[in-house]
Amino acid sequence: MIVELGHFTLILALALAAVQSILPIVGAKIGNVNLMRSANQTSMMMTVMIAFSFGALTWAYVNSDFSVLNVWQNSHSLQPLLYKYTSVWGNHEGSLLLWVLILAFFASLVTVFGRNLPPVLKANVLGVQAWILFAFLLFILFTSNPFERMPNAPLEGKDLNPILQDIGLAIHPPFLYLGYVGFSVTFSFAMAALISGRIDAAWARWVRPWTLIAWIFLTAGISMGSYWAYYELGWGGWWFWDPVENASFMPWLAGTALLHSALVMEKREALKIWTVLLAIVTFSMSLLGAFLVRSGVLTSVHAFATDPERGLFLLVILIAFIGGSLTLFVMRAGMLKTGGLFAPISREGALVLNNLFLSAALATVLFGTLYPLLLESVTGTKISVGAPFFNLTFGPLMLPLLFAVPFGPLLAWKRGDLYAAMSRLYLAAGAALLAVIITLAFTTDTPILAALVIGLAFWLMVGAFAEIATRTGLRKNGISKAFARARGLPGSIWGTAFAHFGLGVTLMGIVAVSVYEKEVIVSMNPGDSATISGYELTLKSIEPRRIANYTEDVLTFDVVSPSGEKFTMAPTKRFYTARQMPTTESAIYTSGFSQLYISLGEVTDNKTAIVRMWWKTQITLIWAGTIFMIFGGLLSLADRRLRVGAPKPAKTKKPSGRQQANA
Numbered sequence: 125m126i127v128e129l130g131h132f133t134l135i136l137a138l139a140l141a142a143v144q145s146i147l148p149i150v151g152a153k154i155g156n157v158n159l160m161r162s163a164n165q166t167s168m169m170m171t172v173m174i175a176f177s178f179g180a181l182t183w184a185y186v187n188s189d190f191s192v193l194n195v196w197q198n199s200h201s202l203q204p205l206l207y208k209y210t211s212v213w214g215n216h217e218g219s220l221l222l223w224v225l226i227l228a229f230f231a232s233l234v235t236v237f238g239r240n241l242p243p244v245l246k247a248n249v250l251g252v253q254a255w256i257l258f259a260f261l262l263f264i265l266f267t268s269n270p271f272e273r274m275p276n277a278p279l280e281g282k283d284l285n286p287i288l289q290d291i292g293l294a295i296h297p298p299f300l301y302l303g304y305v306g307f308s309v310t311f312s313f314a315m316a317a318l319i320s321g322r323i324d325a326a327w328a329r330w331v332r333p334w335t336l337i338a339w340i341f342l343t344a345g346i347s348m349g350s351y352w353a354y355y356e357l358g359w360g361g362w363w364f365w366d367p368v369e370n371a372s373f374m375p376w377l378a379g380t381a382l383l384h385s386a387l388v389m390e391k392r393e394a395l396k397i398w399t400v401l402l403a404i405v406t407f408s409m410s411l412l413g414a415f416l417v418r419s420g421v422l423t424s425v426h427a428f429a430t431d432p433e434r435g436l437f438l439l440v441i442l443i444a445f446i447g448g449s450l451t452l453f454v455m456r457a458g459m460l461k462t463g464g465l466f467a468p469i470s471r472e473g474a475l476v477l478n479n480l481f482l483s484a485a486l487a488t489v490l491f492g493t494l495y496p497l498l499l500e501s502v503t504g505t506k507i508s509v510g511a512p513f514f515n516l517t518f519g520p521l522m523l524p525l526l527f528a529v530p531f532g533p534l535l536a537w538k539r540g541d542l543y544a545a546m547s548r549l550y551l552a553a554g555a556a557l558l559a560v561i562i563t564l565a566f567t568t569d570t571p572i573l574a575a576l577v578i579g580l581a582f583w584l585m586v587g588a589f590a591e592i593a594t595r596t597g598l599r600k601n602g603i604s605k606a607f608a609r610a611r612g613l614p615g616s617i618w619g620t621a622f623a624h625f626g627l628g629v630t631l632m633g634i635v636a637v638s639v640y641e642k643e644v645i646v647s648m649n650p651g652d653s654a655t656i657s658g659y660e661l662t663l664k665s666i667e668p669r670r671i672a673n674y675t676e677d678v679l680t681f682d683v684v685s686p687s688g689e690k691f692t693m694a695p696t697k698r699f700y701t702a703r704q705m706p707t708t709e710s711a712i713y714t715s716g717f718s719q720l721y722i723s724l725g726e727v728t729d730n731k732t733a734i735v736r737m738w739w740k741t742q743i744t745l746i747w748a749g750t751i752f753m754i755f756g757g758l759l760s761l762a763d764r765r766l767r768v769g770a771p772k773p774a775k776t777k778k779p780s781g782r783q784q785a786n787a
Contacts, residue, residue: 127192130180131271134221137173137228138261140166144254148247152320160247167235167250170257171228178225181270182212191277194218194270200283200702202672207289213297214288216418216434217270222298223414224260226305231257234309234334241330248316249309256308259441267434283673283702292352296345300372303342304410307375309334310382311407314400315449318456323396328389331403333761335386339379340757346372347750358708358723360643360738362746365514370493371413374486378406381482384475391537392464392472397457398479404453408446409486415442416493467539474532474540481525488517526580526631529624530587533617534594548594552587556580567640574639581635584628588621619760626752633717633745640741648735657739658686659720661693666731674700676709677727679735683713683720695722695735717742 144166151159181194185208190196198215199208213219231253238246264270313331317323349372354362363369382402389399419435466472492509500506530552534545560579563570593599595613596606644656653662664680676698683691695711713720718741725734 126180126183127189127271127273130177130184131269133173133180134177134261134265134271137170137177137224138258138265140170140173141254141258141261144170145251145258147251148254149251149319152244152247152251157243160243163247163250163254164235167228167231167253170254171225171232174221174225174228178212178221181218181221182209184271185209185212188281189277190279190281191274192270193272193274196274196278196281198284199281200673201280203284203289204672206291206294207284210288210294211284214284214293217264217268219297219301220260220264220268220418221270223301223305224257224264226298226301227253227257227260227308230306230309234312238330242322244320245313245316245322245327245330248319249312252312252315252319253308256312256445259444263434263437263441267437281702283700286674286698286700286703286705286707287356289700290352290356292348292356296348296352298345299341299348300345303338303340303345303379304372304375304413306334306338306341307379307407307410310338310403311449314403315452317400318452321456321459323400323460325390325393328386328399331399332383332386332390335379335382335403335406336757336761339376339383340754340761342372342376342379343750343757344754346376347747347754351747355710355712356707358710360710360721360723360736360740362637362743365492365509365511367493367497368413368417370489371409371416374489374493375406375409375413377482377486377489378402378409381479381486382406384478388472388475392466394464394466394472395476395479396460400457400460401453402479404446404449405486408449409490411442411445415439464538466537469535469542470540471532471535471537474528474535477528478525478532481521485518485521485525488521489514492517523577523580526584526627529584529627530590533591533620548590549587551593552583552590555586556583558582570639574635577635578632581628581632584631585625588624588628591617592621615763616760619756619758619763621756622759623753623756626749626754626756628749629745629752630747630749633742633747633749636742636745637740641743642739644737646735646737647732649732654735654737656720656737659739660684661722661737663733663735664692666727666733673702674698677724677733679724679727679733681711681722685715693720693722695724697724697727697733714744717744717748719743 144163147159147166148163151157151162181192183189184192184195185199186205188195188199188201188208190199194215194217195211198218199211203211211218213222231250234241234246234249234253238249241249310331313327313334317327349369350362353364354360382399385395385399385402388395415435415438419438492513496507496509530549531542531545534540534548535542556579559582560575563575563578564572592610592613593606595617596609598606601609642657644654646652646654648654648663650663650665653660655661660683662682664682667678667680669676669678676696678694678696681693681695683693685691691713693711693713696709698707698709699705700707708724710721710723712722718739721738721740723736723738725736727733
């Protein structure tokens with residue numbers, strides 16, 4: 125009965141979405157306040173309905189109700205309870221239900237926190253959000269019903285995909301969806317502005333917090349997904365340029381450009397057309413990601429569906445929203461004023477340069493992702509576009525951008541002084557030069573380019589705090605007085621500094637592990653030893669073990685570090701009986717920012733194992749950098765100037781009786 129109620133509330137949510145798609149926008153058009161306000165109630169009711177539906181599906185998973193087709197296909201009674209919960213979104217239907225739940229949740233947030241929005245703009249925003257909700261609810265109910273019953277309920281389920289039975293799955297998809305779907309709000313603001321014709325600095329201030337929220341969640345989701353793939357898949361890499369990885373990276377690039385563009389629009393009312401276009405493109409990349417993952421055009425560990433009918437439905441949604449929004453943009457773009465002028469050497473100019481490089485990088489990733497698919501659909505020829513292409517095209521675009529990053533915050537608005545900005549970056553330049561010299565002097569066989577990129581990382585990290593040093597007068601006032609002044613700086617300045625610092629940290633991790641990583645592949649029996657980067661590993665035993673829904677071979681290694689420290693590592697090879705599928709659980713030992721990584725190949729009956737070992741130099745800096753970026757985003761979000769839109773007009777106080785008498 126609960127399952128049927130979940131299905132029914134999803135239908136009710138579809139009806140509410142249809143109502144909200146029309147009434148508020150009509151009300152905004154004719155000036156009917158009641159129709160505009162109706163969106164507040166319907167958006168909250170939709171969220172409740174979809175949340176109940178999601179809860180009903182979760183109930184079916186937790187109670188192993190295998191009469192529900194979706195539960196039977198993706199769960200098992202012997203699964204740990206945690207993975208029964210995560211199984212809800214570990215499949216196409218359930219993850220799509222989570223998608224629309226988050227979509228409705230963001231609409232509710234606009235309702236609650238958008239009290240200071242102009243009524244017309246708010247009504248149009250919620251109306252556009254309802255368009256998106258209606259389309260995806262229709263898609264779920266007609267092609268991806270998670271509540272479909274089976275006539276004869278099986279006694280046992282088919283189990284969740286084994287590589288998804290990991291704690292990372294409990295965190296990665298929800299955060300990723302919060303990022304993807306969060307950009308729907310910026311899209312709705314863009315569409316609402318085009319519908320009403322009002323696009324100004326206040327609009328940019330309203331958009332920036334929502335962009336920042338989505339960017340923070342998407343950064344966290346990509347970072348968690350990267351680390352999950354690194355330790356769970358046993359391949360030892362952190363990024364593969366897989367098309368589905370690219371699908372999450374493309375909206376991140378567009379969203380980063382949108383953040384910087386909205387700042388220019390807010391401060392100078394410039395780049396209006398470009399900012400609105402970026403808001404459309406960013407969510408379009410999110411929709412494209414949904415299409416790639418769920419249409420069946422890709423075969424990937426990240427992909428959910430292979431049904432052509434679903435792919436066609438999603439293609440229609442993609443064309444409708446992207447084509448419709450771009451058509452409206454073309455119709456309205458001529459009505460937008462260009463805004464304030466600025467010199468090329470200015471903070472606006474630096475942010476425009478940022479946007480140009482990010483847009484070019486986005487185009488590169490988009491081309492490399494879609495070209496093989498388009499070529500196969502037209503000619504039937506299958507080709508693979510992988511790391512070599514992206515490294516040769518994406519990298520050269522990023523290096524000059526990263527070099528320019530510290531200059532932006534030091535330049536004045538409208539017209540800046542490049543020489544003055546350079547004079548404030550002497551510490552960053554010195555740190556970069558010192559890093560290059562030390563790298564070349566104390567390492568062997570380091571490519572010159574790698575040493576220069578390490579210097580670039582230090583340039584970014586030290587240069588990130590140059591604006592704070594300038595504003596606090598560090599050179600003139602000393603550390604104690606500068607520290608006191610630093611406490612009074614706006615959160616957005618600190619946020620920018622930490623985000624840029626995190627970018628440098630991540631760059632440092634990428635180049636270090638790419639250049640200095642070591643790998644050893646050996647065939648081992650109990651008692652055999654191997655050495656990598658000064659670590660001596662001795663295979664102590666290979667023991668079989670049976671857990672609830674899988675069996676595994678556990679290899680125990682006695683490890684001696686270069687300093688003489690002794691410890692054990694235990695990678696495993698698992699076999700899930702229900703799915704008849706093997707997985708590898710790697711063993712990782714962290715020393716500082718570097719890691720010793722062991723992964724298993726085949727384990728034979730005669731106790732012989734193929735073992736892959738890596739020494740990954742400074743690899744954890746990759747994810748440490750994203751933590752700094754997220755922290756920077758949170759600091760910026762905490763800045764009150766970014767959490768309010770246009771100020772409310774002050775209420776006129778009624779004159780007192782004495783004042784009336786004096787009048």
